[in-house]
Every structure is written in C-alpha cells, then in structure tokens.
Amino acid sequence: MRDIVRLIVWAVVDLFRSRVAIEAEILALWQQIFVLRRTAPKKQTFGAIDRLVFVGLYRVFPRVLDALAIVRPGTVIKWHRAGFRLYWRWTSRPRGGRPTVSLEIRRLVHEMSIANPLWGAPRIHGELLKLDIAIGQTSVAKYMAKRRGPPSQGWKTFLRNHADGIAAMDMFVVPTISFRLLYGLLIVGHGRRQIVWLGVTAHPTAEWIANQITEAFGWERAPHYLIRDRDRAYGNVFIRRLRSMGIRDRPTSPRSPWQNGYAERLIGSIRRECLDHVVVFGERHLRHVPLSYLKYYNEVRTHLSLKKDAPVSRAVERAGSILCRPVLGGLHHQYVRI
Known part of the structure; x- marks a missing residue:
C-alpha cells in the first residue's frame, strides 16, 4: 500500500516538473534497470500490489508494454485476464434465490x-x-x-406381472434303502416361487397325476398356464383334466430342461438341502420328509429372488430373545424371537 501512495505522489510531483528533468530521471531509471537485470536473479518475484500497478497502467495506457523491462508483456496480460476472471466470479456469486437440490x-x-x-x-x-x-x-x-x-415397461416388469398365473411341475426319482425307486411330483408357482404341492408314489400314472393337480389347485385356484416336460406319464387323462380346469398346457421343447428352470432349480434344492442327507426307508417315510421340507421352504427359508424373504412373507421380529428351532431333525434351523 505504501508503494502505491508513493507512486501517486511522484505522479503528482511530475506534473510540476520540467520535461528535461523528467527525461533525465527516466534515463537514470533505465540505467538502474539495466544494472539490476545484469546482477539480479533471472526470475523476479512480484506481490499482489506490484501486479495491480502493472495491470492498472496497462489498462489505462496499453502502450506501456513497450517500456516493461523486468517482466514480459505476456505476463502482464495473463495477470489482467486472471483479475478479470476473479472479478466476474465475485460478480456472479450466488445471492440467494432457489435453493440447490442435493x-x-x-x-x-x-x-x-x-x-x-x-x-x-x-x-x-x-x-x-x-x-x-x-x-x-x-x-x-x-x-x-x-x-x-x-x-x-421393461421385460422384468412384464414377466413379473404374468408370473402369478403360471405354475410349473416336474417329477424326480428317489431311491429307498431297499433300492426301490419312488417318484416325487413337484408343483411350484412362479409368482413367489412357492411349493404348491409335493406328491409321492411308486407308480406315476396319468390318473394319479391328474388327481394331484386337482388336489393342489382345486377348481377355483387353478393357474392360467402350466409348464411341464414331455414325460410319457402325462397321458390323455391328465391333459383332459387340465382342459376341464381351464388350465392351458404348455409342454417344453424336447431335451430343453432350461425351459422349466424354476421347477428344475427347486428339485435341485430339495436334493441338496434334504434328500441327499436322508436315507429313505419307504413311501411313507418319503411322504413325510418332503412335507416337512415344504413347510420349511415356504415359511422359513429366505430367497435371493424375493429380496431375502420367504415365499409366504415372513415378518421381521424386532423384540425378544432369539430362539433356535431345529427343522428336519436338525438339518436346518429356524431362528425366532420370543
């Protein structure tokens, strides 16, 4: 600040001096600049006041760039542009108005x-x-x-809207302790991946499968579509029963188990989580074990596709001490609060 005052004082004094004296003083100042350029370091340091003085002189007298010796003209122009940006940044600062959205x-x-x-x-x-x-x-x-x-809507939403009216069925084989083969019939709903029915028999005939369909859905809760494979056990009696119940039969293509992926995946879960750890003694025993797993699967077991919920929606328990209940003889456990 003191340098600016001194500069202003000398500018006022120069108004009353003769031109010869001013020219002599300018020559003396130029000689001092030449000496300083020879002896002083190449890179000079300039404070904010020094930059403001140079920029101000350039703004008032642009030809002053020809007289600059210790700083390049481009540097002064760069300082001027930087000050211009700071000025408009300050002028354009927010002054209230509509609040910003986070x-x-x-x-x-x-x-x-x-x-x-x-x-x-x-x-x-x-x-x-x-x-x-x-x-x-x-x-x-x-x-x-x-x-x-x-x-x-996306395909995911479109398929989810039609899932409640679709069911799938498939059969699987279970060997007993006496090497006898028993057959299980699985029916699963696509809406919540819920097991609708699990039947067991030693002789899977078309009449038996048709009766299982009737017991699983009744005559009022039947789905619109039923997906199945092309097993020969599904005979004419079974197909006529589907038509009488208003269910549209949708058999998969030959050798295409992926078209019935929900049922195939569920049979794999039943084997890995239940039947692979149990020795089946007979038909009565096999009928009891899958029914126990059916209750555990529908009411307790959480599923990734249901956002960690059970097919029969399971409420969140927030109060009470945690109690562990064994399922299937301790093969699985259910944790509840009491």
Whole structure:
C-alpha cells in the first residue's frame, strides 16, 4: 500500500516538473534497470500490489508494454485476464434465490423415473412430498431420466406381472434303502416361487397325476398356464383334466430342461438341502420328509429372488430373545424371537 501512495505522489510531483528533468530521471531509471537485470536473479518475484500497478497502467495506457523491462508483456496480460476472471466470479456469486437440490435427491428422482416409466413429473413430485422432500415439480422434471420414445415397461416388469398365473411341475426319482425307486411330483408357482404341492408314489400314472393337480389347485385356484416336460406319464387323462380346469398346457421343447428352470432349480434344492442327507426307508417315510421340507421352504427359508424373504412373507421380529428351532431333525434351523 505504501508503494502505491508513493507512486501517486511522484505522479503528482511530475506534473510540476520540467520535461528535461523528467527525461533525465527516466534515463537514470533505465540505467538502474539495466544494472539490476545484469546482477539480479533471472526470475523476479512480484506481490499482489506490484501486479495491480502493472495491470492498472496497462489498462489505462496499453502502450506501456513497450517500456516493461523486468517482466514480459505476456505476463502482464495473463495477470489482467486472471483479475478479470476473479472479478466476474465475485460478480456472479450466488445471492440467494432457489435453493440447490442435493445430489441424493437428484439420484432418487432419476431412479424413480427409470423404475416407473409410466409416471410423469406430477406423480413423482407427489411421491416425494409424501416422503417429506421439499422440491419443486419443475426441478423434478429437470432431473428425470430422458427418454427418446414413449414410456414402456421393461421385460422384468412384464414377466413379473404374468408370473402369478403360471405354475410349473416336474417329477424326480428317489431311491429307498431297499433300492426301490419312488417318484416325487413337484408343483411350484412362479409368482413367489412357492411349493404348491409335493406328491409321492411308486407308480406315476396319468390318473394319479391328474388327481394331484386337482388336489393342489382345486377348481377355483387353478393357474392360467402350466409348464411341464414331455414325460410319457402325462397321458390323455391328465391333459383332459387340465382342459376341464381351464388350465392351458404348455409342454417344453424336447431335451430343453432350461425351459422349466424354476421347477428344475427347486428339485435341485430339495436334493441338496434334504434328500441327499436322508436315507429313505419307504413311501411313507418319503411322504413325510418332503412335507416337512415344504413347510420349511415356504415359511422359513429366505430367497435371493424375493429380496431375502420367504415365499409366504415372513415378518421381521424386532423384540425378544432369539430362539433356535431345529427343522428336519436338525438339518436346518429356524431362528425366532420370543
């Protein structure tokens, strides 16, 4: 600050001096600059005041760049541009107005618009108000996912909407302690992956399978579609029973077990989690063991596809001490609060 005052004082004094004296002083100053450039280090240090003086002189008299000796003209121009940016940054600083929307809320709006393609900005805005999130409807429209075409549901949603009306069935073989073969019949619903029926027999005929279908669904709870393989056990009696119950028969293609993936995967779980650890004594014993597993599978066992819930929705217990209950003789356990 003292340098600026001194510079201003000398500028006022120069107004009353003769031109010859001023020229002589300028020559003396130039000679001193030449000596300093020879003896001083190559890189000079400039403070904020020094830069402000040079920039001010350049702003008022642009031709002053020709007289610069200890600093390059480009450096002065760079200082001027940096000051210009600082000035406009200060001028454009926020002065109140609409509050900014946090990143978390912006992501939530984006995710809601993707998960609900049929929702518009008013619907999403209403849901956010119910979540006590204060945001304007125009801001919601701004942060929604942009779509090129009309809104449409995804394949995952489309398949989930039709899963409740689809059931699948399959048969599996279980050897007994006497090497006798027994047959199990599995029926599973696609909606919640729930085991609807488990039947056991030594002679799987079409009449027996048709009766199992009737006992599993009755005449009022029958699904719209039933997926099965092309086993010869499903005879004409079975097909006529499906038609009389209003169920559309959907056999898979030959040698394509993947088309009945839910039933095949469930049979694998029954074997790995139950039958591979039990020696079956007979038909009565086999009928008891899968029924115990059916109750455990539907009411206790959590599933990844159901977001760690059971097919028969299992409530979250928050109070009480934890008690361990054995299932299938201790092969599995159920943990509850009492």
